[in-house]
Amino acid sequence: xxxxxxxxxxxxxxxxxxxxxxxxxxxxxxKITIDPEDGTLIARLFFLDxxxxxxxxxxxxxxxxxxxxxxxxxxxxxxxxxxxxxxxEKLLEYLAPAFNKWADYDIxxxxxxxxxxxxxxxxxxxxxxxxxLKSEENKSEQEPEAPPF
Numbered sequence: 163x164x165x166x167x168x169x170x171x172x173x174x175x176x177x178x179x180x181x182x183x184x185x186x187x188x189x190x191x192x193k194i195t196i197d198p199e200d201g202t203l204i205a206r207l208f209f210l211d212x213x214x215x216x217x218x219x220x221x222x223x224x225x226x227x228x229x230x231x232x233x234x235x236x237x238x239x240x241x242x243x244x245x246x247x248x249x250x251e252k253l254l255e256y257l258a259p260a261f262n263k264w265a266d267y268d269i270x271x272x273x274x275x276x277x278x279x280x281x282x283x284x285x286x287x288x289x290x291x292x293x294x295l296k297s298e299e300n301k302s303e304q305e306p307e308a309p310p311f
Contacts, residue, residue: 173210175282176217179271183292184209184217186236188261194250200224202247205257207232209267217269217284223247229256235289236260264292 176182186209193206202224210216221229226243234241237259246252268287273280 173214173216176215176269176271176284177273177280177282179269181266181268182211182215183264183266184211184215185262185264186232186260189254189257191250191254194253196248197222197224203250203253205229205253207257217282219284219286223253232286232289233257233260236263236265236291238291264294266290266292 186207189205189207193208195204195206196202197204202222205221205223206218207221208216208218221232223229223244224247226245226247230241230243233256239259241256244253244256267289270285270287272283272285274283275281
């Protein structure tokens with residue numbers, strides 16, 4: 163038996179600012195949590211490139227315009243902000259058109275050290291959707307879920 167994980171690149175956090183071509187990976191339901199302060203949702207979205215460079219970024223439904231911009235940029239369709247900010251199923255439905263879409267992200271990376279380990283925070287300066295060839299689209303659809311992180 164062969165293990166598909168052996169064929170994948172090792173995941174490495176993006177640690178330098180720059181422009182990266184990344185895919186928004188399918189959101190796993192365990193990456194959606196409830197904000198204890200106001201009951202809105204927090205989604206940790208995972209972005210990955212072909213070489214194993216990755217980042218995860220939190221989006222809160224408390225700030226629905228940020229999610230609307232992300233989904234709109236990835237799908238090239240104007241998105242109204244999500245209205246139901248407390249239903250995980252509605253959030254997954256809202257984000258669904260953006261999953262497995264590629265874009266060029268201009269990213270500013272900041273880092274913090276905590277207990278001897280570097281943690282990165284990311285700011286998207288711009289997002290430009292990338293149209294893929296049919297053969298590349300089929301390849302990206304074969305990898306529907308984000309690797310565990």
